Amino acid sequence: MKIRLLLSFFLLVICPATMAQTIVKGVVRNAQSQQTIPGAIVKVSTSQTTQTATDGSYSLTVPAQATYLIISHIGFVADTITIEHGQTIVYYTELQPRQNILKEVKVQGFETNRPLLQTAGAISIVDSDVIQRSDESSLVRAVNTVPGVRMDERAPASYRISVRGSTLRSPYGIRNVKLYFNGIPLTEANGTAALNLLDAASIESIEILKGPTASVYGAGTGGTVLLEPKRGQLGASIGAGITMGSYGFQKYAATASAGSAKNNVLVQYTHQQYDGYREQSAFDRKVLLISPEFYVSDKQTITSHIIYSDLYYELPGGITKEQYDANPRQARGGEFGSVKQQTAMNQEGINIGLKQDYRFTDNFSNSTAIYSLHRFRDHPFNTDYERNANQEYGGRSSFTYKTTIATLPATYTFGGEFQRGFEAARTYDNNSGSVGALRTDDEVTAKTGFVFSQAELELPSDFIFTAALSLNDTQYEIIRLAQAPTINYTKDFEAVLSPRVALLKRLTDQISAHASISSGFSPPTEEEILTSDGNLNEDLEAEKGTNYELGVRGYSLQNRLSFDVVGFYFRLKETIVSRQDASSVAVFRNVGSTSQKGLETALNYSIIDAPANAVSLFKVWGSYTFNHFRFKEYQQDEDDFSGNKLTGIAPHTATAGLDLATNVGLYFNATANYTEKIPLNDENTVYADRFVVIGAKAGYRKTIAGQLQLDVFAGVDNLTNETYSLGNDLNAFGGRFYQPAPDRNYFGGISLNYSFK
Template sequence: MLKYSLLFLFLPISLFAQQTPSNRSVTDSIQLAEVTVRGYETNRPLLETAASVNVLSGKELNQRFGTPALVPAFNTLPGVRMDERSPGSYRLSIRGSLIRSPFGVRNVKVYWNELPMTDAGGGTYLNALDVRSIGRVEVIKGPSGSLYGAGTGGTVLLSGQASPSGDQANRAEVSALAGSYGLSGQNYTIQTGQNNSAISLNYGHLQSDGYRANSRMYRDNLSLSATFAVNPKQTVSVMGLYSDLMYQTPGGLTQAQFLADPRQARPSTRVTPGSVDQRAAIYQKTGYLGFSHQYRWNDRIQNTTVLFGSLTDFANPFITNYEKRADQGIGGRTVTRWQMIEAGVPTQLVFGGEWQNNFTITRNYGNRRGQPDTLQSDDEFRASQSVLFAQLEANLPFGIIATAGLSRNEVSYRFTRFSDQPIVSQPRGFQPVWLPRVALLKKIGDHVSVFASVSTGYSAPTIQEVRPSAGTFNPTLEPEQGTNLEAAVRGQLNRFQFDLAVYQFRLRQTIVRRSVESGAEYFINAGATNQKGLEAQLAYNLVVPKPAALWQTVRVWNSTTVTNYRFKNYQQGTADVSGNRVTGVPPLVVVTGFDAETRLGFYAHLTHQFIDKFPLDDANAFTSDIARMLNATLGFRKTLAKRWTLDAYVSGDNLLDQTYSLGYDLNAFGGRFYNAAPRRNFTGGVRLAVRW
């Protein structure tokens, strides 16, 4: 840990992600005071927010990298890692939560336009979203259960591009792209805004042949966001989403297979067939509909209530079986903000609740070359989650902002297997848990602040963990619980921005993955972990933007993550692996970038990522390779006739032409850890937009 801390002292670090949407001026985009944080319902500037928060604007999501995907943008944030083992197969880790996720997004709570996307069973179909329809991402790192419920990793708040605005213009956009390995796509957006309404409709298509064998994908996505101001006190919103996604799963390789031919899919063995033979893939159709009602009682009290429903049709021909799953989810969330005291010691109270219910039917069949065969199991799973929360925030004398939050969390499951006789339902309820959070922030002048916080986290096992692909129900898996201590300093000094945070998270009953020879996984509680980390961002603006100057933005930035995560009291069979590094967490990640924009419309983005070696199994017997990735995007954006905007770009990824694995299968049986990422590849595209 010491050598990484010393190295960190000599690294430039950045806060590049704290930019406002692209329609703001360049000057505004570099002011911390202009970045409003919505997390914890404070709606305060980042400088006054006592939490580790990162913001990605539409520019970071849709301009910096050529391929429209969340993965590269998320990976520019310290403490955040996102994998894409094959196109469309997302895994998201915030401060080490990836250890539980062989695939999918777990132990991270995700909201879309204030609607919960994470269902009552703990799963999130994040790959159902098209990044081109997202205008902003806010990432809250660390336990946030005092306001958002179960989860020890963090919370992600996603926002669309439409919002009510009196001067919002009508707008239409069409875009197309093409790239290496059969990548192609189109996107169509139309937005209309009046004094009392804003509507956005977006359709996107993306497809790729993939770098590896059996890694083809396609996704069609249709999203709708509409907001109507009924009267000065009431606003009603409707959000809808439909996604049709297919991606093939090539499977993990051993090191020998990876070195011999990284593009191959998992081959057959004497025990199991290979991915190509079984036509392994994911077929996923997701529909989501939500309603939001905001009512402003007066200048001091307002309430936002949302209701939603979701349907997912999921099929997964796997090497050993064929899983068919249907998910139905319903739920709601209500939040009331009350400015209790306006003079003297301004105090705000936020309180509310969230409830979700999920009904899942899962049937496993034999897999005969991509077709379902004999029924193996017929299961029904019901999950319910509820959260009651309250948070008090006060502006104390001497520039101190105090926050105290508390929530009550309750989770229950019921599992029924109809393919066994007699039919028996197995309920599993967890004791309600109270999760407190306390934070103090002190402003030092107008441009610097420091904060410290104590928060608690709780994460019940997800449906895919208590009933994993191995097909058995595990009624003994316990929730994770932990306590996080954190301190940070952030600010802006002229052209220089900085954000430094240190934390220690002690996690109990850590959930980790195991696998059998076929590749099917199961999960166990692995004792405890002690997670220490340092996250840092700095940015320096090399020029001060002026209206007539050629260079409007020239900026260098870097984000650095240093971790020392260790197992405690952990017995793996007959071996004691206490003291080992936690699986899948790099001790050092450094992301460095350069941005430039000119008055003529030319722009450039350069991004380099360094990922240090990290253990691939709990015994620390296998480690990853060091990864160095270089990405560059060059483009030209120009406004024509005051209404038309043309944006053309070319982007190169993995320009160093490294052979590396973007997503490892942790604790994989037989050492099948490796999923090769594409070698050097290029993408080009054009966008044309008109306003009226």
């Protein structure tokens, strides 16, 4: 009896401990070439980690509480596998190469969450690999690889984004382009977006929707940019990096990440400094990002972010062609010179966002987000000194319902968005960088919102039809306190319906064609109504436009070549343009209409894609944009500019690059950007010269013992030492059109990331 009791105790205690262990084995292959992938990271939900051998195989023992494992490798899309417990489990995994996932990547654009090949519309994706191709000092180089899109940097951190010509009304700042961060509006209720408060290293990917989206993102004629933040990964890790370069460039970064099956969090701090290529162009930015994510249940996910930013950058100002040719490093001089007036932007802000995705049933779901931001600006300019404080809140909610109509799958999306911002804005005399006499004291309340609906129907013969509609409304209320009697000004832009219809045809499993017609509505921003000289621009009206679009995208040559080609025709009415007055203050007005025709192409060809080979990756890629943009009707006093080229838009731009990687961890990439001559005034009498800028980066990236990831790199920008202006001042008074970019400059750095087992 004693022996039986001891044997029973042994079976009850020892055997479960043995059965709790599962041996997981597998082989990892390239989904395209079917070659095995050595060096892939295999990580279990309970933090056990290993790497695949030279033949792509792996084996590790996992405990009973392990639920899934993630298999990843540089250049491939990570795959998640649910663990089925037993004594020995074998998995055969195929990873999809990143450069060949056009039909697999699901995009957020138009909230369809469909693969790109099944989405009707001009959408470009900038992933983390593209962002990391340079020193990550800004997003300029990454965004400028996208056809139809141009990002300027008039001074370090003074950004401007043009999507199909929207620079026309943006002498500075980002306007007429709607930005979202983690699905939450980053563009404020006043129509501007402080993208410079973010660090490029905080961004995981970017989706750019070109032209009027006209439905789920509300009013707009320029486009929509969706920014996805970086998130924590499975397990725990810490990292640090440093990059240094020419003209005093320094960037320090520290990250900590922890993740499990239920939640993850990423904490990232970056500090970037730059002495500046030009006089009065120093830069200093500190950014703290806290990005948690909670998987509450199979139905509910909560994501959030907290961004604190402390930003200071100096403004060198525009210079004339003679000054540009003599010494491009000089700042604006004269009575209101930039050095004398100590022109700069000092900006501090915090942005807090919370989003919940909830699935009521398999066919009905909701995504709701709320946010709040607080920002303070201290801005000595050449002719005045501005101080303002802004606080804002807003929210967005969308519902998705999937059903069938006469056996045809259908998806309905509907929802709304609302933003309210309050700003206390004061302008003073600028006495050589010090606050002088008060000029204006304004309280500005901005309210904007819209409701939208969208229906998507899968028709026979592989057609997908989309119809969408949004109703948009914007209102400004300005109270001028420093004037007797007090002035109350209200501008309520009439609510406008913006429709969109689109049709997509899947020609094959690898090629699709799409066509769409959409209408856009873009009210003026606060800065266009209330200019920096304190004047109220009461007559300014909203732009309205209609966009016609036709495109094709897909693969050929055994999936080695991916392509995306779009042609469009955009008619814009009540076009807003800007000009500078004698004091360099930008003033705005409606001038009639424009005709904008264009062609955008993107190509990507993989010459070598074989992870087991010595040269594991070699691909070439490129993009080309043709713009035939003209003022159709433009009369200014006695001058008729009808038929002139649109100011600030190059008729031809092209980008080409190559990426090379080896099995031992060495990598190299190079990029060349070409920009044709750009008209700098509405009269078309002054042009910026065409230019070609080349950049390159080389490095060594390796994961050591499955835990320590090392990346050592060095690079060069403007390799051929081109003299060019990146971010010209349009219609500038006194011929001060040019904002020279740095000459040849270098950078290098190292980053380390350690994962805990």
